[in-house]
Amino acid sequence: MEKQQKPLNIVLLGISGSGKGTQSKILYEKYNLEYIGTGNLLREFSNEDNVAAKRLKKELAEGKLAPTWLPFYLWMDKLAHVQEDKGVLFDGSPRKLSEAQLLTDVLDWYERDNLKAILLDISEEESFKRLINRRTCGKCKKSAYVEKDKEEAICDYCGGLMNIRPEDNPESIKTRIKWFKEEVSQVIQFFEKHGKLIRINGNQPVDKVSEDIIKALG
Numbered sequence: 689m690e691k692q693q694k695p696l697n698i699v700l701l702g703i704s705g706s707g708k709g710t711q712s713k714i715l716y717e718k719y720n721l722e723y724i725g726t727g728n729l730l731r732e733f734s735n736e737d738n739v740a741a742k743r744l745k746k747e748l749a750e751g752k753l754a755p756t757w758l759p760f761y762l763w764m765d766k767l768a769h770v771q772e773d774k775g776v777l778f779d780g781s782p783r784k785l786s787e788a789q790l791l792t793d794v795l796d797w798y799e800r801d802n803l804k805a806i807l808l809d810i811s812e813e814e815s816f817k818r819l820i821n822r823r824t825c826g827k828c829k830k831s832a833y834v835e836k837d838k839e840e841a842i843c844d845y846c847g848g849l850m851n852i853r854p855e856d857n858p859e860s861i862k863t864r865i866k867w868f869k870e871e872v873s874q875v876i877q878f879f880e881k882h883g884k885l886i887r888i889n890g891n892q893p894v895d896k897v898s899e900d901i902i903k904a905l906g
């Protein structure tokens with residue numbers, strides 16, 4: 689019996705501000721993937737009314753990394769409900785070597801071994817510059833980079849007021865860049881060692897970045 693082609697599963701990696709959110713939208717639409725965005729899941733969870741949510745909210749605002757079990761708790765619930773013939777896209781995770789190993793085990797168990805880790809590569813300086821200028825619309829929640837010194841930016845899509853995310857303050861940005869260097873670099877090495885890493889130059893216009901990704905995926 690001919691075996692059906694296994695669904696494509698993607699792990700999207702990159703320092704904060706590397707364009708993961710934008711690229712993940714393009715990818716999950718193109719490849720009909722189930723989107724698992726750790727940042728969104730954690731933010732949503734942090735707005736719930738329970739003890740863990742309150743602790744998480746405080747830690748996220750300080751730029752801290754959520755403990756490993758928490759993203760897994762949120763991922764596993766989503767993953768259990770994804771149809772077997774549909775691929776999944778993890779946006780911005782795993783963030784530690786141990787998470788990468790555990791996630792690979794989980795995906796193997798689901799026979800989701802057709803896995804590609806895509807790294808959107810930008811420098812630390814570029815990351816800082818982008819995040820310090822990032823604003824999110826209070827109404828439609830879209831993000832954009834605004835000009836420096838522009839305090840009251842207006843959303844291009846809906847005219848809403850653009851706000852700074854609580855976690856996009858200089859101290860918290862520096863903390864995230866530091867853990868990317870220390871922790872996520874090990875995740876990148878892990879996928880590289882297993883022949884699953886695709887490195888993409890993130891210092892290019894959005895269209896060119898997606899074009900490079902799609903070309904690399906074949």
Ligand SMILES: [Zn+2]
Pocket residue numbers: 825826827828829830843844845846847848
């Ligand atoms: Zn808006």
